[in-house]
Amino acid sequence: MRARRWADTLGDLWRDTGCRHGGEPVLELLDGTGVCFVRSHAVRVWGPLRPYYGPAALDFLLGSHQPAWLEAAAVPLFISDTRLQDRMTLPKASGRWALDSGGFTMIQRFGHWTGTAQGYVDRVRRYHDEIGHLAWCAPRDWMCEPEAIHGGQIGPLTFVGTGLSVEEHQRRTVASVLELRELAPELPWIPVVQGYTPAEYEHCVGLYDRAGIDLTREPLVALGSVCRRQGTAEAHRIIRALRAHGIHRLHGFGVKTTGLLRYGHLLSSADSLSWSDRARHEDHPICGEIHPRGGQRCNNCLPWALDWRNRLLTRLACRPRQTDLVEALECAS
Template identity: 40%
Template sequence: MTVYLTTHMDGWLYLEHPMPPLFVSHRRLARRLASGRRLRPALNWWALDSGGFSELDLYGGWRTTPAEYVAAVLRYDTEIGQLGWAASQDWMCEPQMLAKTGLTIRDHQALTVSNFVELTRLWADASDDQCPFMPTLQGQTLADYLACWDMYGEAGVDLTWQAVVGLGSVCRRERAAEVGEILLALRDLDPELPIHAFGFKTTGVRKYADLIDSCDSGAWSFGGRYRPDPACVKSSCANCLHYALDWYGRVAESLACASDPIQRPLFPASAFDLAV
């Protein structure tokens, strides 16, 4: 399983050190575009977070149009490179998000599906390269996610042919039994479905490692803010590279040991002994 290290420190894309795959927000990179700063070729593999949670939480909807997002992602893909995939402009279905938008779960699902269809259409018009956008299943209950699956089918999108399929609105729910039921139901629909779970904390990463192909986590930053390394001179380790990589190394090692005691972790902690 691949664990993406969530960070808003986009400069980490250019570090000349062994790095885990990064998960960087469009909201962060858009600032670089707006300021006129050039985009440099990345030295590390990464995926793009659309920033949807912040957009809906702050503004109750998307301010960025699909055309603007496609134009930005095209630049990231060609000028930064090393981009594995990009999240679509989906609509989360947590209760607080529904309260922000005033819409229903069904509305959010319909908007999520239609956005993916629009992004893929616009990308095909703009580039001959493989489309980087990934569809995301949204909902709250098992029935919701199955209904969203059907909505993609009705829109002409066969999820079983996608390189990555996101599972949204599961952040902070990794302890709930229903998340496991949802993952098992999706595996029943397609045993080979490449599921990416958005925002899984350490508990979810370990608990569902055999049911998902990848996830992203920024849990290290929360921990660094409130439980900084005592040996660090900083008052907060929320943006600390050493703290992030130490956390990642421990998670990767625990996953490797849990699945195969002989298997070496993909990113052993020793690789993160950086003199920076």
């Protein structure tokens, strides 16, 4: 009853997204939070029963393995080229989304990029024209974690290693941005700053500058190779170092909850698949619904992903004092 009373009082504060879940229309609040719900005789709310007011400062993109969500989800999504490239028929996006180039998988599995830049451009043009609403696309960048360069293990993943240097990875990342923009200047390519230490990230900024790309004037600049250190003071220092160079419109790749709570206020946007990682370790559905075909996990479950997203944005909206305190302490250290 509490959920029904809340939904019934929304009035003109919501819009019909045009999507359906279980035959019911999916509605979205117009307060900037992205909270979605199904309004029916049995109300299903994806997010807090008591909405918070005022838009979140962070433009959050929900990571997904499921291209079909581009039609079904009424929130911004982050989808990888590896999930789209073999599809004969592409979905029609109902809202904004961004394209991951799949660089992590390429470097992890092969130690180099397969295919050609022209082939990637052709696919992205198709996504842009057929899916629509493409906000931006990542280049064929080269991550700079030690395991990516020397080989090794990160959790269950084995990296073959490139055998190259951090500087060569940076050079190839900048070269990819230049090549893709030359091949398809009409597509929304964004630069990625790569490195491992603050000084290496600053060196990468210099490479872009010498190549004629002023990162301070870019609509968005992505930050690579920090996902394993995102909850650390070092990741925070890297972001502050880039902001000190005048680069304020930053996107964080694969940022988990810990990192967002620590320095999300310093980012313009971020993406995350953390909701799927958590659900993968559960042996039962955690979304509160019965899965079709008897599925036992929620790692590909849209209601769970949206619920996780809404709770995350609520936490971010309620944490300004803590993040300010953390930053003040780190600046003093």
